Structure formats: structure tokens, C-alpha cells
Amino acid sequence: MRLVFAGTPEVAVPALDALLASDRHEVVAVVTRPDAPSGRGRKLVASPVAQRAEEAGIEVLKPAKPSDPDFVARLTELAPDCCPVVAYGALLRPGTLEIPRHGWVNLHFSLLPAWRGAAPVQHAVMAGDEVTGASTFLIEQGLDSGPVYGVITEEVRPADTSGDLLERLSHSGARLLAATMDGIADGGLHAVPQPAEGVTLAPKITVEDARIDWTAPALRVDRVVRGCAPAPGAWTEFRGERLKVTGPVRLLPDSADLAPGELAVGKNSVRVGTGSHEVELGEVRPQGKKAMRAADWARGARIESGERLGESG
Secondary structure, three states, rough: EEEEEEEHHHHHHHHHHHHHHOOOOOEEEEEEOOOOOEOOOOOOEEHHHHHHHHHHEEEEOOOOOOOHHHHHHHHHHHOOOOOEEEOOOOOOOOHOOOOOOEEEEEEEEOOOOOOOOOHHHHHHHOOOOOOEEEEEEEEEOOOOOOOOOEEEEEOOOOOOOOHHHHHHHHHHHHHHHHHHHHHHHHOOOOOEEOOOOOEOEEEEOOOOOOOOOOOOOOHHHHHHHHHHHOOOOOEEEEEOOEEEEEEOOOOOOHHHHHHEEEEEEOOEEEEEEEEOOEEEEEEEEOOOOOEEHHHHHHHHHHOOOOOOOOOOO
């Protein structure tokens, strides 16, 4: 099939590579989000998908909106059979959806209908799911509600951050998307409507979602830290400033002497009380500084007995 691939971040690159490597399909163009400011200089930088496409010598389309008339006209000229999508980041309107004869087929990183939305992997980790996966489905106007072509499953390991899990899913999902394209081309693969039961939503993680509640059980604290790593990063307050907790915490089930948020500093460790048992901090990032070991941070901060995380001043 003639394919126009739509995607933007690094997690979409393995899928693009899998389709470029296929001898059954031709990727004739890539659609991605416009260049965005990045780094200290805030210079405009092309998306990872755009950079990979340019390396491969493929036409790159960067519409401000996929409904832009110039983009719609060019996509019509390209006459794709199908448009595979991975984390493109913009809503597609009916007129655009109808251009490829086999539609737009999205690779979504959950077992639909669970975790429909922008942050399925983060929500799966934060909810304590033991198994998640990826699905390919035909895009329609509803939020991730279209019929499903195929799925793969992936175990959520006890120490997984959302970044760890997404890295694995990006590669296994790439193979699923390539296989889905093969099945559609053969005419033997047909999408199956999603069940009405089991729908859960995974909206973008907000700043408040990433705030650690030290009165919650230790297991919940652990899940929030891992689910928000590497982005947007779990956080708390210390001495009136924001402190990011960037590395996973270690559960200490036999220790429960500290009040929620209360700190205890050892020679090489920093323990914090929660609503159940204590946790040991791994890596933190004070406001305006780089990430560092919690023990190094504590030495520099000269924490006094009785000080707590989560207090605004």
C-alpha cells in the first residue's frame, strides 16, 4: 500500500522505521506537528519523526492544523491507501479522515477500550495495572473509540516507569502496526468494534495529578512517582519551593515511625513517611537545579529533625 505516516515524538520513530523497512508498503510522505521551540535558546526544532523522515529522503508535511486546505489538497494528491498514526498530536476532521481508502489506523498504547486518551501508559502505571499493551484501530470521530484490528500485551514490571514501559511498547507496537498494514493490504484483516464495557479514560497528566500526597499509602506514592517519570515528573514542596521526585522510591514495609511527609536523613539515605509505611527517596531535582541523589540533596539542604515534604512554607 501507499502510506502517509502521521506521528511526532520519539516514541513514534520505531513504527516509522518498521514501515520504511517493509518491502510490502511505500511510505510516500510523513505528517507531523510544526517545529517547536526547544532548549535554552528556544530555537525551533523539527520533531523526531520529521528528522527521521528527512534522513530517509521522504516528504514531510507540517500543517498547523490537519484541516488546512493546502494540506488536504496535498494529501489528496498523494492518494494514500492508508495513513498509519502514532502519537501525531492533532485532531483529524471527517474530510481528512475520508481521503485514504482504508482510513487512518492508529497505534494506541493500551488494551482498548481501557485508557482512551493522551496518557494511557502513565495512567496504567499509576493505577497499578499488572498488564497493559497496544492496539491498532480505525480512527473515527470519537476519542480512541474506533474498531480494533489487533492487540499485543505487555507486562508492567514492578519497577517500571512510564518511560520504561513506553520504550518497550514503542517497539512491540511498531511490529503490530506493520502487521496490521500487511493484513489490511491482504484483505483478510477486519476491525472489530470495541466492547461497551471496560472503558477508562487517560487524559493528559496535569500538574496536580503529579503532586505527591504523602498521606496516601506508600504503594500509591510509588505509583505516582513511576507513572510521572520521566514526564511531567512527580513533585512535592519543601521549604516553600517545588522539589521534583524524579527517581523511583524504595518501599520500606517494615518501617512506619515517620509521620506523612516527615524526613529522616541517614548517611546514604533519605526516608519519608507516608500514610502507611516509609519510602526511601531515589533521585530528586530541587527547583532550578539538576537531578541528584536524594542523599546528596539532603546533605546540601541540611535538613533538620521534624522537617516535612509537602508543606508550602
